[in-house]
Amino acid sequence: MKRCLPCVASVIALTTSAGVIAQEYPSRPIRVIVGPGPDIVARIMGQKFTEAWGQQVVIDPRPAAGGVVAADAVAKAPADGYTFLLSSASYPINAALKVGTTDVIKDFSPVALAASAPFILMVHPSLPVKSVQELIALAKARPGQINYASSGNGTPPHLAGEMFKSAAAINIVHVPYKGAGQAMIDLVGGQVQMAFAIVSAAMPQVQAGKVRALGVSSPQPSPLAPDLPTLSQSGLPGFDVKGWNGFVAPAGTPRAVVAKVNAETMRALKQPEVVQRLKGAGYDAAAENTPEQFADFIKAELTKWTKVVRESGAKVD
Numbered sequence: 001m002k003r004c005l006p007c008v009a010s011v012i013a014l015t016t017s018a019g020v021i022a023q024e025y026p027s028r029p030i031r032v033i034v035g036p037g038p039d040i041v042a043r044i045m046g047q048k049f050t051e052a053w054g055q056q057v058v059i060d061p062r063p064a065a066g067g068v069v070a071a072d073a074v075a076k077a078p079a080d081g082y083t084f085l086l087s088s089a090s091y092p093i094n095a096a097l098k099v100g101t102t103d104v105i106k107d108f109s110p111v112a113l114a115a116s117a118p119f120i121l122m123v124h125p126s127l128p129v130k131s132v133q134e135l136i137a138l139a140k141a142r143p144g145q146i147n148y149a150s151s152g153n154g155t156p157p158h159l160a161g162e163m164f165k166s167a168a169a170i171n172i173v174h175v176p177y178k179g180a181g182q183a184m185i186d187l188v189g190g191q192v193q194m195a196f197a198i199v200s201a202a203m204p205q206v207q208a209g210k211v212r213a214l215g216v217s218s219p220q221p222s223p224l225a226p227d228l229p230t231l232s233q234s235g236l237p238g239f240d241v242k243g244w245n246g247f248v249a250p251a252g253t254p255r256a257v258v259a260k261v262n263a264e265t266m267r268a269l270k271q272p273e274v275v276q277r278l279k280g281a282g283y284d285a286a287a288e289n290t291p292e293q294f295a296d297f298i299k300a301e302l303t304k305w306t307k308v309v310r311e312s313g314a315k316v317d
Contacts, residue, residue, distance in 0.1 A: 022256040025081055029056040032247070034086045035070030036063045036155075038200075040281045041115045041245040042086045048268035049261075066154060066316075067091055068100035075107040079250040081257035084111065087248045089156045089305075092298060096305035097154050097316055104302060109253045110294040112265040113246040115283035118218035119160050120202035120225060122211040123194045124187060132215045132234035135194070139170035147173045149183035149195040154316035157183070159305060160196040160217060160241045162312035167236045187211060198243045199224045200282025217241040224282060240304070246286070246294055258291050 030049065032042045039059055046057030062070040067090040077083035085091075085108065095104040102108075121132065127146075129135040139146050150158035153176045165172050175192050177183040180201055187195045188210045196217065203225065206213040215231045216222050219240045231239040247265065249258060268274050269285045278285050289297075308314070 022260050025257050025260060026053050026055045028082065029058055030082050030084065031058045031060050032084045032086055033060045033062055033070045033074050035067035035088070036090050037088055037243070037245075038281070039086065041278070041283060044274060044277050044281070045114055045247075045265060045268060048271075048274065049264060052264050052267075066099065066152070067094055068102075071100060071102045071104075071107075074248070074250055075102045077250050079109075079252035079254075081249065081253050081261070084247045084249050084261075087246050087298070089242070089244055089301060092301040093154060093156060093159055093305045095302055096309045097314065099154060099316055104298065107251050108248040109251055109258055110291050110298055111247040111249055111258050112262040112291065113244060113286040113289050113294045113297060114265055114269065115246075115278050115286055116218075116242045116244040117199050117224065117283045118216040118222045119157065119196040119241055119243065120199055120206065120216060120228070121164070121194070121196055121214045121231065122187065122202055122206065123214060124190045124192070125209070125212050126190055127193050127212075129214070130212070132229070132231055132236070135214060136168045136170055136235070139168070139172055143171040144173060146194060147175045147192040149175050149177060149187050149192040151180040151183050152176050152178060154314070156241070156243060157196045157198075159308050159312075159314060162314050163239065163241060163308050164196070164231070164236070166308070166311050167231075167239055196241070198282065203282070222284070224279065224284065244286075245283070246297075248298075262291050 032046055034042050039061055042059050046059060049057050070085060071091060074083055074085040091104050094100050123129060129138050148161045150161060161174060183195055186192050205211045213228055215234050216225050216228045217231055219232050221230055266288050275285045
């Protein structure tokens with residue numbers, strides 16, 4: 001029995017240490033590094049963290065290299081709970097494309113999924129189609145003649161297009177641009193015929209009648225575009241592409257800190273004000289999730305995009 005006493009003492013010490021860490025954290029400003037894409041989710045959640053803890057949350061945009069710079073900075077930061085990455089679909093896609101040196105699974109501690117948003121499949125109004133099935137039929141009748149725009153090689157809209165191409169068994173041609181803005185300009189101008197765009201960028205153009213929306217890329221209908229069917233409902237069962245944002249920390253960040261940030265994220269996401277602000281920015285608040293569930297989600301994203309990259313042969317410049 002005596003031989004077990006050191007073990008019990010160690011467990012008590014570790015438990016006490018974790019409790020002290022959680023109580024004392026945070027004691028100084030927190031930095032959230034943002035790679036490609038909007039930083040609005042980080043700003044909304046950062047404000048709530050500041051209100052809860054009385055510490056400033058600094059948003060640090062580092063969009064260069066499609067997320068490689070941001071990921072590298074967070075992976076190399078001290079694992080003390082004061083540096084986070086606003087993670088997104090770009091990171092498992094980069095891993096699938098073997099871009100960058102960080103390991104999306106091993107180099108980070110998942111904390112919480114915060115928000116998601118579907119992509120809208122849009123076509124130029126001159127294209128004689130009004131449904132996903134009509135678009136697929138036209139593409140089969142005109143192989144290699146329909147172009148789709150994206151915000152660049154290796155971006156979520158590019159891979160969404162490749163997934164659509166594979167699922168529908170059609171031959172459409174990818175036209176990469178240097179950013180979502182230029183891709184949308186050329187879609188509106190008719191230089192390209194179709195594109196996937198995040199709902200916040202797509203819906204203003206749809207509502208203005210400049211492009212025609214055919215469906216949403218999420219597996220369930222979206223309240224952000226309630227009149228649109230899903231691609232899964234439109235003959236492509238299992239089609240699932242979402243933009244998303246969540247928080248990850250450097251690998252080895254204390255579990256007590258990860259749990260505290262996760263709990264505060266979940267608490268904030270239940271507030272009507274936060275839900276409305278996210279909706280206004282084109283995002284759905286995430287359902288309640290644990291760090292372990294978010295880790296499983298990231299692994300599933302990596303598996304999905306690795307399959308798309310392998311089947312499509314997609315590459316970055």
